[in-house]
Amino acid sequence: MTAISIRNLSKSFGKKRALDNISLDIQRGEMVALIGASGSGKSTLIRHICGLEIGLAGESTIDVLGSPMQGGGRLSAKAREIRRNIGVVFQQFNLVGRLSVLSNVLLGNLGRIPAWRGTLGLFTSKEKLAAREALARVGIPEVAWQRASTLSGGQQQRAAIARTLVQRSNILLADEPIASLDPSSARRIMEILAAVNRDEQITCVVSLHQVEYARRYCPRTIALRDGRIVFDGPSSELTNQMLVELYGASSEELILPDTPSQPAKPKRVTKPGRVPAFA
Ligand code: ADP
DSSP states (O other): OEEEEEEEEEEEETTEEEEEEEEEEEETTOEEEEEOOTTSSHHHHHHHHTTSSOOOOTTOEEEETTEESEETTEEOTTHHHHHHTEEEEETTOOOOTTSBHHHHHHGGGTTSOOSSSOOGGGSOHHHHHHHHHHHHHTTOGGGTTSBGGGSOHHHHHHHHHHHHHHTTOSEEEEESTTTTSOHHHHHHHHHHHHHHHHHHOOEEEEEOSOHHHHHHHOSEEEEEETTEEEEEEEGGGOOHHHHHHHHGGGGGGGSOTTOOSSOOOOOOOSOTTSOOOOO
16 A cells, blocks of 8 residues: 655755655555755655645645645645644754653654643643653663753654554654764664564655665665656666766765674563563
8 A cells, every 4th residue: 555655746946856656556565765965855745744844736646545735735634633643853963952752652652742730630641651662662771861952863763753652543644863973872773674664564755865775674765866766676777877977976975884694683582472672
């Protein structure tokens, strides 16, 4: 079944053509890497899929989970429901720094930030337990009561993924989730995303620069250049020549030389039947 179906999507900002006639289908349960140089249109595409960019031109359509996201220049009546099924993880983590990590994860239940301070009182003990399990799932149960602002970048990104687990999304869109992380934290985040995709059949679209991670964790890659799809196929078929064309002289920096050829298996540390965790 199709999770995301886009036809003839174009988007301009003034004279700048950010997306140029994009058409693609992503099936449920796929794990897809979105690659391309800065400014190639990755974020704009992701923002359209999750309904943060509104106003489709001409023949453009975006269907998510079988329903149109937009119609008549605005979000469709079903969009609110669809958006609940889409978890988004941004490069900048977008956690509320003054709240505890647990509160941030619990906010996945609401899809919005409440105006008042006492967040924990809003949730049932079942929801709190699910949030703690989600933190265990991404390997950071011990930071539940810390302020989000005190976490490292990798931990914040894990907490952001835990929030989408609580949200019980069918689709997870991650916009450069590893861009500001060191290689070891980046690898952990990719392992967690790959495991979430594999174990829960959550459709994942991950934009990134490091092509080696795309090859290693995502069976399919879509490459953008100047707002157009220039490659869409098995990640193993991405050639170095394509990378040079995509990234120019800097392409060598985007291939990590010291990475093993197989992804490390996430370590399961909980008993069978419990939520698995990642060390
Ligand atoms: P990427 O995520 O691949 O770096 P973006 O989707 O952020 O690329 O940007 C694609 C192009 O659209 C860039 O040229 C960028 O400057 C432009 N762009 C994106 N968002 C805006 C905006 N809100 N206003 C003006 N230009 C924008």
